[in-house]
Amino acid sequence: MYQQIVVLTGAGISAESGLRTFRDQDGLWEEHHIEDVATPEGYERDVELVERFYNSRWQQLHSGTVEPNAAHLALARLEAEFTGQLLIITQNVDDLHERAGSRRLLHMHGELSKGRCPRSRQTFILRDPFGPKNCCTCCIPAQRLRPHIVWFGEMPLGMDRIHDALDHCDLFIAIGTSGTVYPAAGFVDAANHHGAQTVEVNMIPPDRHCQFQYHLTGKAGELVPQLVNTILAGRVIS
Numbered sequence: 001m002y003q004q005i006v007v008l009t010g011a012g013i014s015a016e017s018g019l020r021t022f023r024d025q026d027g028l029w030e031e032h033h034i035e036d037v038a039t040p041e042g043y044e045r046d047v048e049l050v051e052r053f054y055n056s057r058w059q060q061l062h063s064g065t066v067e068p069n070a071a072h073l074a075l076a077r078l079e080a081e082f083t084g085q086l087l088i089i090t091q092n093v094d095d096l097h098e099r100a101g102s103r104r105l106l107h108m109h110g111e112l113s114k115g116r117c118p119r120s121r122q123t124f125i126l127r128d129p130f131g132p133k134n135c136c137t138c139c140i141p142a143q144r145l146r147p148h149i150v151w152f153g154e155m156p157l158g159m160d161r162i163h164d165a166l167d168h169c170d171l172f173i174a175i176g177t178s179g180t181v182y183p184a185a186g187f188v189d190a191a192n193h194h195g196a197q198t199v200e201v202n203m204i205p206p207d208r209h210c211q212f213q214y215h216l217t218g219k220a221g222e223l224v225p226q227l228v229n230t231i232l233a234g235r236v237i238s
Ligand code: APR
Pocket: 009, 010, 011, 012, 013, 015, 016, 021, 022, 023, 024, 027, 091, 092, 109, 175, 176, 177, 178, 179, 180, 181, 201, 202, 203, 204, 218, 219, 220, 221
């Protein structure tokens, strides 16, 4: 029976909810240049372009057509029924884990539903799309809110808590991530180093560099509920 579980999720867990991933066919990075919409320099160069990129994703998320899928719901059930410690680290900026019921959750790349004051770094729940009128209420003069997103070149959030969780977990599961962006891509090494069992759930089979001890190939919406059933039944993944 596992005592401490860490789960890392990526864009692939939200794909079956209708949200685009980044590097799959028709991914977001096929249509946008990272340096234009996901770096501080890009934001400095063209605020409106970056705002349009995040506003369109924010509006889709709040359109009523995007719901948590079976994988999100299974992780929320794991949190509710697992008697050990669980932490979900998500690279995703959507709120589907929260809407599925997860609370032991850490958004290491920020959250689409929030804006951040560039001066005080205070965050605000977004009521309106980003724009010149959407300003903080903490400064005089009020500052135009920026997306509360960790851009390339910026420090991910919650790293102390993440390292502590990885140092002590006995099961590390990565779901729907390409493992191409650090530091998240290195979490499996830390988990392996500390003797945890490491499992990957992904649509595509592992490549020869795969560091996971187990790889489950298929859709997260189908495999994650089965994985959660195994864990809650007290069985070891094998
Ligand atoms: N079930 C399981 N896996 C899936 C599914 C699915 N239904 N659909 C896609 N995948 C897998 C793909 O095979 C791919 O490996 O999800 C992964 C998505 O990879 P990326 O698009 O690279 O997304 P992610 O790994 O989350 O990107 C990490 O990069 O651009 C930055 O900040 C951004 O947080 C993001 C980070």
